[in-house]
Amino acid sequence: xxxxxxxxxxxxxxxxxxxxxxxxxxxxxxxxxxxxxxxxxxxxxxxxxxxxxxxxxxxxxxxxxxxxxxxxxxxxxxxxxxxxxxxxxxxxxxxxxxxxxxxxxxxxxxxxxxxxxxxxxxxxxxxxxxxxxxxxxxxxxxxxxxxxxxxxxxxxxxxxxxxxxxxxxxxxxxxxxxxxxxxxxxxxxxxxxxxxxxxxxxxxxxxxxxxxxx
Numbered sequence: 001x002x003x004x005x006x007x008x009x010x011x012x013x014x015x016x017x018x019x020x021x022x023x024x025x026x027x028x029x030x031x032x033x034x035x036x037x038x039x040x041x042x043x044x045x046x047x048x049x050x051x052x053x054x055x056x057x058x059x060x061x062x063x064x065x066x067x068x069x070x071x072x073x074x075x076x077x078x079x080x081x082x083x084x085x086x087x088x089x090x091x092x093x094x095x096x097x098x099x100x101x102x103x104x105x106x107x108x109x110x111x112x113x114x115x116x117x118x119x120x121x122x123x124x125x126x127x128x129x130x131x132x133x134x135x136x137x138x139x140x141x142x143x144x145x146x147x148x149x150x151x152x153x154x155x156x157x158x159x160x161x162x163x164x165x166x167x168x169x170x171x172x173x174x175x176x177x178x179x180x181x182x183x184x185x186x187x188x189x190x191x192x193x194x195x196x197x198x199x200x201x202x203x204x205x206x207x208x209x210x211x212x213x214x
Contacts, residue, residue: 001054002140004035005096023069030055030066042092043107046078046085079110101143103136129161132169141177148184164191
C-alpha cells in the first residue's frame with residue numbers, strides 16, 4: 001500500500017455517494033483504498049480477495065460486489081493482458097502527484113505496454129544498502145524513512161542503516177513497516193515499535209522443587 005492524496009471535493013462527490021447509498025456498500029472508503037493499492041500509473045492486479053484484505057480488513061463485506069459496483073459506475077476499469085486480469089483508476093493521473101522515488105509500474109496498460117521508466121533528475125541523498133525484504137511496500141517504507149531522516153537533517157550513515165535494517169529484519173516485514181511509520185509519525189530519529197502492537201512475550205513461571213514433590 002502506498003501514500004496517496006485525497007482532495008476535499010471527494011467528500012462532496014454526489015455520484016460516488018449515490019452509488020454507496022444505492023448498493024449499501026462502503027464504496028467510498030474502498031475507492032480511496034484502491035488508490036493506495038494502485039501503482040504510480042493507477043494500475044493494480046485484479047485480485048479481489050487480496051485487495052479486500054488490504055483495504056477493508058475488518059469489514060464483513062463482499063469485496064467482489066464493491067469492485068463490480070465501482071466498475072459498473074465507471075470509477076475503475078478492468079482488462080486482461082496475456083490471460084491475467086488487471087484494473088486501473090482512469091482518473092488517477094489527474095488527482096495524484098507521485099513521488100519521483102516511487103518505483104516504476106510493472107503492470108501493463110490495457111494495450112499491453114509497460115510505461116517507460118521515469119527519470120528523477122533531483123540529487124538523491126539516499127544511502128545505498130541491501131534491503132532485507134524485496135517487496136514494493138517495504139522499499140517504499142524504507143524510502144519514507146530516508147526522506148524523514150533527511151528532512152530532519154539527520155541523514156542516515158551506511159553503518160546506522162545496516163544496523164536498523166538488521167533490527168527490522170528480525171521482526172518480519174509487516175511489523176517492520178509498521179515500526180517505520182510509527183517512528184516517522186512521532187518524529188523520532190530511531191526506530192521503535194508501537195507498544196500497543198508489540199506482541200507480549202509468554203511469561204513462564206520458574207519451576208520450584210515443590211512442583212515435583214510427591
